[in-house]
Amino acid sequence: MKKKALWTIVILLLIELILVGVYFTKNTSQNKKLKTEESSILAKSSSREIKETTTTSETKPGEIDTTDWLTSDTDISFPILMYHSLTVSNDGNTLKLPPEEFKEQMEWLKENDYYTLTPEEAYIVLTENKKPKEKIVWITLDDGYLNNYTDGFPILKQLKLNATINYITSKQDNQYYFHQADMEKMKHSGLISIESHTVSHLDLNTLSDEQIHTELLDSKKWLDDTLKQQTSVICYPAGRYDDRVEKEAELTGYKLGLTTEPGYASKNDGLFALKRIRVSPGFDKESFGNYLTSSNQYANN
Secondary structure, three states: OHHHHHHHHHHHHHHHHHHHHHHHHHHHHHHHHHHHHHHHHHHHHHHHHHHHHHHHHHOOOOOOOOOOOEEOOOOOOEOEEEEOEOOOOOOOOOOEOOHHHHHHHHHHHHHOOOEEOOHHHHHHHHHHOEEOOOOEEEEEEEEOEHHHHHHHHHHHHHHOOOEEEEEOHHHOOOOOEOOHHHHHHHHHOOOEEEEEOOOOOOOHHHOOHHHHHHHHHHHHHHHHHHHOOOOOEEEOHHHOOOHHHHHHHHHHOOOEEEEEEEOOEOHHHOOOOEEEEEOOOOOOHHHHHHHHHHHHHHOOO
16 A cells, blocks of 8 residues: 555656656747747848948938939039129119019029029039039129028029028128028028028138238138038139139138139139139029020130
């Protein structure tokens, strides 16, 4: 009887050991499976993070994506349009253009599929010899007249065209020029760039080296600080410049210099001696288009 009871106990112990073994084997298998799944999830997550990081790093914030731009085997030249005051002239001043004519000309550019450049894009076109579209143009307005804001800005905004206004920084309190709040509103639209036309609008080639330095540096610093930007364009007052002015412009931190010399802009002339197309009053849509395209004859001069 005792022997039978002993065998019963042994059998029960063996069964218990078997059950315990099965339990631990099952748990071990599940743990391995869970760890494998966790490793797979972590690997996928890590892979996704790497991919996202790589994609993000290709184009930094504020950087222009030129992946789809057109490259050229020859130097690219293009028109830089030059405007001033957008108002009707009663004294024959050819620097004044009626807003209605400005609107028609902007409509012509839009209808004829012209891409309007920003200063940053113009710099890339000139230095890397590629462009965002087949037909490109850079619209510039000099001085910073109030009517550029009241009449010109609404037209550009309606047509979604980029333009650059070269501002005389000493005119901040002048009633005939737009002020800081106006330029901030235009800049925040994403369509208007505000660049330098010096502090006092003096003929730079007649000034001393020190005066040239002050005119270029002080206007750039004011625009940089006020608009939180890196001002890159200097537009020479009345188109007056010389070798000293070009050298000082580059040393001061500008990247491009605009003249009043007629013709298409090309890097062959130098980045600080870019030609422009002056637009005087009297052009309707058709004549403006003919004038713009025929002005290409100056590009290789």
